[in-house]
Amino acid sequence: MRAGRRHLLLAAPALLIPPTLAHAAPEEREFEMLGVRDPQLGMQLAVAEHFGLFREEGINITFRWQSSGGDVLTVMGSGFPIGVGSVFGQIALASQGMPVKILTGLADISDTQGIALGPKVKITDPRELEGKRFAFTQGNNGPVMFQKLAQRHGFDASKVQLINMAPSEGVIAAAKGDVDGLQSWQPFLYRLTTMGGTLFATAAATHFTGQKLVLPEAEKLLYNHSVVMANQSWIDGKPNTLAALLRALIKADARFKSDPAGAMQGLQRVLRIEPEPLRVMTESNRYGVAISPELVNSYSFTIDWALGIKRIPAPLRPEDGITPVILDAVDRSHVTWRAGA
Template identity: 25%
Template sequence: MRSRALQVLALLFLLLAIGVAWLWQQRRPPALATEKLVIAANTEYVGACAVVAAQQRGYFAAQGLQVQVLPFSSGKASLQAVVEGKADVATVADIPIVFAAMDGLPVKVLATLFRSGTDHGIVGRRDHGVVTPASLKGKRIGVTQGTSGHFTLDVFLNWQRMEGRDVTMVNYKPEELGQALQRGEVDAISGWEPFLGATRKQLGDAAVAFSGEQAYESIYNLVALRRYTTEHPAVIQRALQALHEASAYCERQPQAVHGMLPATARLERAEVLAAWPSYHFGLELDQSLLLALEDRARWAIRNRLAASREMPNFLDNMYLDGLAGVRPSAVTVIH
């Protein structure tokens, strides 16, 4: 009798376990279908930290994304990869967005990933007569034209009561600037970190550095073409969720990030940690981005750098739905 009772209890327990397991399966969200995503990113720039961290720490994978990161040395080149169909999205500062919009390209900003006012500037050579900002007059200056380094140089020269025609600008890729200065092909270069820091270190006491902190705030963004936002809205939201989590990691863990990023791995740990408080990682679509884009567009029009002479309506270049589904409070664009 007792044996039969134990058998009944065992059967009831088994049925209960099966029932609990079934209920648990019903409550679990369905597994995300794996989607491929190709990101063109300037992995040499600290602003790409969220992209690198999301890939290496599994935030993309947790969102069901199989991500390939194509490395480039500038946002301008990254955006061109999207235009050519080699990538789905790109990381890029504000200047290339302006030129794309003025050329009529249907580029859409998905989110701002990073801001900093301390990573642009100018490095010159003392033995070439560069000792003060005013001494840049008449000098040959290496710069990647059509980028934030170009904008920074122009604004910096204006503060010295100079114009672009008062110097000779020589166009180089970002990774070529330091070598051009070392070879003596130019007297100074204008660009961003980590290229500036590496150049200062290589030149040693011969280097003279001028900060671009007051000339330019780097606003680093994730962008795609309009067609991609229309065809893949769910993928965009999943990518933004992963980048949101990765941005928090980048903000809180500079010591761990130091060795993870190509942009910082070659620098001294103390140097990286000292610079970190001036970096802001976090996803947003802020009204200030529109104002910055308009400011950069006026610069492009004034200097006849773009084919168009008309100010774009940059609200047309904002894709708000993606971030609104991830961090609605971070979308402050007036629309």
Template identity: 30%
Template sequence: MLKRLAATLIAGLAFSGLAQAQDTTVKFTLGWKTQGSDAAFFVAKDKGYYKAEGLNVVIDQGEGSGATVTRIMGGAYDAGFGDVNAIIQNAAAKPGEAPVMVYMIWNRPPFAISSKKATGITKPKDLEGKTLGGAQGTPTTRLLEVFARKNGLDMTKIKLSNMAPNLQEPLLIKGDIDGALVFNITSYFNLLLNRQDPDKDFNWLTFGDYGLDLYSNGLMVSQKMIKENPKAVAGLVRATNKAMIEIAKDQAVGMKSVMAFDNLVNEAIEKKRLQYSFTELMVSPEMKEIGVGDTKDDRMARAIGIIVEGYQLPRTPKPEEIFSRAFLPPKAERELVYTAN
């Protein structure tokens, strides 16, 4: 009897080990340190949505949404949350190596110029005669000249001061610069943490509203993963989408998983950041039309053209090199309805 029980137990453990071994491990990098806007990935992991797709998703913090692309290209990661515009830059030079976006999350770009309302910058033309602070190499800084051309600005009348990203808000608050070239989803909360009111006391010129209608961050995967395990890619997208739809209706679900992943983050700030990501970067007329996760080919082609111009790239990639909708669930499963709570 004991021998039979032991044999049954060993067989069960062996079967369990086999089942676990069959799970595909996916090394996943975030775009930055833990933030509320990453909640969908944590929920999908915590609630077993990835597991149900046969995936063991290992999530690491990131070093910047552009670095997500280079991390995947280097082979250290299979997938991640990062900037589609960085894919465009790399695909122009290394088309066989750049990752592919498979689920667009931020339908609108976060690139913006923030300024104190007292400075009087309410439209692009007001930037002439002003000093702007930007971190060298960031998309907002790199695309400033394209922004200027699109809006008829004379760049010789705009002074650009290079600075580290962590100095932008402090110098803006002090009045040492008139405007800061920022990511709105970062700068808005840096101002809050500096005891400022970013709605009442600051203006925001968002590039997407002034001729630079770009896409932004989403879920990307390596070309290797697409070729070798398309089923895993589809499962990764399906599970992430399920969590995203859920969080849109109940942000508390998202924040529970965020705090479980990293209990050192400021919960109140990160919940606001999560909500901001929906209202400012995700929910749009286009998203409502085509569903979360998808893009429009004609808009993507125009966006690629803007990046090629801004970065003076050697080649113009085709939209299908940058984004694939082959792994998206049906539109009926991607109809996101956001309710703040």
């Protein structure tokens, strides 16, 4: 028997997945949750669903898949209790008096946003951005990238003309030369590069010298995280349910990092994204189920941006919008930022 057991242990896959332990029973075993078919927001959800990790934690989730984080914001604004989104989702809801808080970050998604040039446009000095025309999509913080580049490289950001377009429309316009480039997010930047365009910069790296230069955290051009949000009524009344959810997401995160090729099969099935764009999108994210200083950087950056364009009426504090209480109960090592620390 001992030899047989040893043989089984040696044959087991080398996946660094946290074990299932005995925990308090979830108050709600079956419930709905808002998800997004996008690896920026939905990677851990998709992996956990595909591999049955929610069931391992005693919960059965039916996902109401949305097309974007903006759609999640609308539905949660009507009172739906739990979903994924960006930090701006929680900020917007809280600014309207909704008792919604961030339970954890899922990924640093800053690097999925960037600037790409059209096929016939060659720029090696950011100052050459002056006078150029870029497609962008109104309502997101992407234009801050031009402002940051202007401050660091000494040009006038107001001389970069931004033309509001849907992302797909912007890709076509840049490929045809109707505009000089595109400020957008993945996979639209990737689509332009497959049509002959070149990547100029992302929020976390510059490419205009011909080589990728990774920017330090303090020098990034944008900050953004995907997060899990929940209504305060669930945080107070269903903490065991939320703890089971976070345990499953931690296990999904570990499975993706241990076996990305195997996890990709689940992502393709659940998210319904073609393999190559999916690869580009996942490689642009820095995944981690955590409450971290980087998450707080994204929160503070987004507050400043939202105030600057009058999307919210007053500033909010990270300690009021981010609660570590559930993640602390699951695994304190995943909480590396605490209010006042």
